[in-house]
Amino acid sequence: MKSKLSAMELIGLNAQVINSTDSTKIGLKGEIWFETKNVFTLMTENGLKIIPKKENIFEIKNEIINGNEILFRPEQRTKKVIN
Numbered sequence: 223m224k225s226k227l228s229a230m231e232l233i234g235l236n237a238q239v240i241n242s243t244d245s246t247k248i249g250l251k252g253e254i255w256f257e258t259k260n261v262f263t264l265m266t267e268n269g270l271k272i273i274p275k276k277e278n279i280f281e282i283k284n285e286i287i288n289g290n291e292i293l294f295r296p297e298q299r300t301k302k303v304i305n
């Protein structure tokens with residue numbers, strides 16, 4: 223993991239999908255409402271949306287996060303040592 227943000231608690235932060243294998247997800251933005259090992263749940267203008275971490279790239283607090291690099295349970299991810 224390269225970003226310090228990757229090891230932080232992300233719930234409550236705003237996120238935007240900037241690249242995805244599912245073109246309908248690109249540009250989707252909202253507050254991270256819930257997080258599991260594999261997905262973020264975002265509160266968007268149109269309600270809650272479940273977005274897989276895998277194969278998606280997110281912008282959170284002006285940092286780019288590759289979802290494939292944060293495929294951990296939140297409590298495991300926040301314990302990772304940043305190199």
